Amino acid sequence: MTGSRRVRGAVAAAALGAIALVAAACAPPPVAVTRTYTYSVAVDGPVWTNVDEFRANAARVFNDHRSWHAAGIGFQEVAEGGDFTLVLANPGEIPKYDPVCSEHYSCQVGRYVIINDIRYVVGSPNWPGPADWYRVMVLNHELGHWLGLGHQFCSGPGEWAPVMQQQSIDMQGCQINPWPHGWEIGMVRR
Numbered sequence: 001m002t003g004s005r006r007v008r009g010a011v012a013a014a015a016l017g018a019i020a021l022v023a024a025a026c027a028p029p030p031v032a033v034t035r036t037y038t039y040s041v042a043v044d045g046p047v048w049t050n051v052d053e054f055r056a057n058a059a060r061v062f063n064d065h066r067s068w069h070a071a072g073i074g075f076q077e078v079a080e081g082g083d084f085t086l087v088l089a090n091p092g093e094i095p096k097y098d099p100v101c102s103e104h105y106s107c108q109v110g111r112y113v114i115i116n117d118i119r120y121v122v123g124s125p126n127w128p129g130p131a132d133w134y135r136v137m138v139l140n141h142e143l144g145h146w147l148g149l150g151h152q153f154c155s156g157p158g159e160w161a162p163v164m165q166q167q168s169i170d171m172q173g174c175q176i177n178p179w180p181h182g183w184e185i186g187m188v189r190r
Helices: 003-025 051-062 091-097 117-122 131-146 182-188
Strands: 035-044 073-077 084-089 107-109 112-116
Touching: 035 051, 051 073, 051 084, 051 131, 084 091, 084 117, 091 107, 091 112, 091 117, 107 131, 112 117, 112 131, 117 131
Parallel strands: 035 073, 035 084, 084 112
Antiparallel strands: 107 112
């Protein structure tokens, strides 16, 4: 690795570290669960992702105090059925859920929270951050749709993107953000 690549890599790592510190500092305190939704996990078509790791990551994200859990919502996986089904899908299977769904992105239709396996593995070409943060964002984004939220937009260049912004498609000048803002949390709080 050349010296300039090392410097660029160190600068990028420092910037992501700063983003993580700011996100952690802005995280809401844990709240009591006032309602719980159950979900099952399904796989549609051949996938690259380790399904057990996907299942564990989803449970971690869904019940993290920075997620929709901050609205007093708990999420519990069940063997089958439940309030919604979290689907890890081969991209070719996604359009069958609804004509509005694309093989290029994740989607939510009715009881189905559908995560595009290839995007889950590598992220989106329009997402300028690490794939593990993308995984958190896409789980929060699609679950936000199931909770009744529509898309939001960047409030200004350099601002933290709302999790309900279509960050997979266009950052609109915002910075990446895998977690819901407090005002987004407020939209699902009862």
